[in-house]
Amino acid sequence: MPSAATTGWIRGARPRPRAWLTRATFGLAMAVLLPFGVSVAGSGGTAQAALNPAGFDFYVDSAMGPIKSRVFRAVDGNTNRVVYLLDGMRAREDLNGWEIETNVAQALMDANINVVMPVGGASSFYADWNQPSTFLGMKAGTAPGDVTGSGATQAFSGGPGKSYTYKWETFITTDLRNALRDRLNFNPNRNGVIGVSMSGSAALMLAAFHPDQFSYASSNSGVPDMSTPGMKPAIRAAMLECGGYNVDAMASTEAKWQHLDPHVFATRLKANNTRLWISAASAIPGGGDIAAVATEEGMGIEAVALASTRMFQARAAVLGIGNAVFDFAPIGIHNWHTWEPELMKQLPDLSSHIG
DSSP, rough: OOOOOSSOTTTTTTTOOOGGSSSSHHHHHHHHHHHTTTTOOOSSSOOOOOSSSTTEEEEETTTTTTTEEEEOOTTOSSSSSSSEEOOOTTOOSOHHHHHHHHOOHHHHHTTOEEEEEEEEOTTTOOOOOOSSOSTTTTTOSSSOOOOOGGGGTTTTTTSSTTSSSOOOHHHHIIIIHHHHHHOOOOOOSSSSEEEEHHHHHHHHHHHOOOOOTTEEEEEOOOOOOTTSSTTHHHHHHHHHTSSSOOOOHHHSSSHHHHHHHHHHHHHHHHTTEEEEEEEEEEEEOOOTSSSSSHHHHHHHHHHHHHHHHHHHHHHHHTOOOOSSEEESSSSSSSSSHHHEEEEEEHHHHTTTTTO
């Protein structure tokens, strides 16, 4: 897939000002997205790889109970080079989407990188929430509508993030990090973290506030500018549709929202000198995207991701963040067909900035 990525900015062009995507333009992108009632962090695509026998289950106790991750060891046996791959908004409880939908684990292992895939965290943004997700003050699992399904039908169901409080930031940066160090001798410093869709902004958040752990962070088709008017209501609707979650349980105050917003904490990324890879695609379907409702949805969602990513690029230009690659693929929508080759594209850059 051809690329316009260069270190810092697009080759042959100066960074365009924030006006490149006006609020009106973003509003049009949102208009494409919201009628579908779909998530800015869905997974999409059809399972390709499923369970990879090269990986093994790695359970770690936490405030959320035992949490499973999938671990893949570097081919050369080193324990110094480690990357975390975060899932999208529809994260499942059995396997991480990167394992279900792609074959990137093998490519990373072959590049002598250890891979850690946390499992679970649907709609979590990998944050420490304020409380379990509830609506109308009703205890999870006790109200009518506690059914198996998707979207608002699950608003009153129990389960992850509802029967207990999500504490994903603490899990990744303390519980999992320490367990990997103590039990597998994995290097707890200068790791990489790569997110897609929902977890794109989460990857940047983890690196911004835990620079000793993460020297490299990548957002692919994420929403790295959450300051845009209308973004929080859009995320509220997306979280309700993707499992029936209440955004107020995650971030009920402006201070908490800012902790999750790369636009706000971009100054930390600059101060940390974190190596960044920020990407989004054009929202134009490729050869593997058949004519279907899912493709139309993926086009709308990627348009939002592209708008947000361009806005973050402008923010980075204003701040003088130079230790970054911004990559805008000319073909691609919001699905794993876009994210797998994007990770392959950034693999050499990742490899040279961890460990």
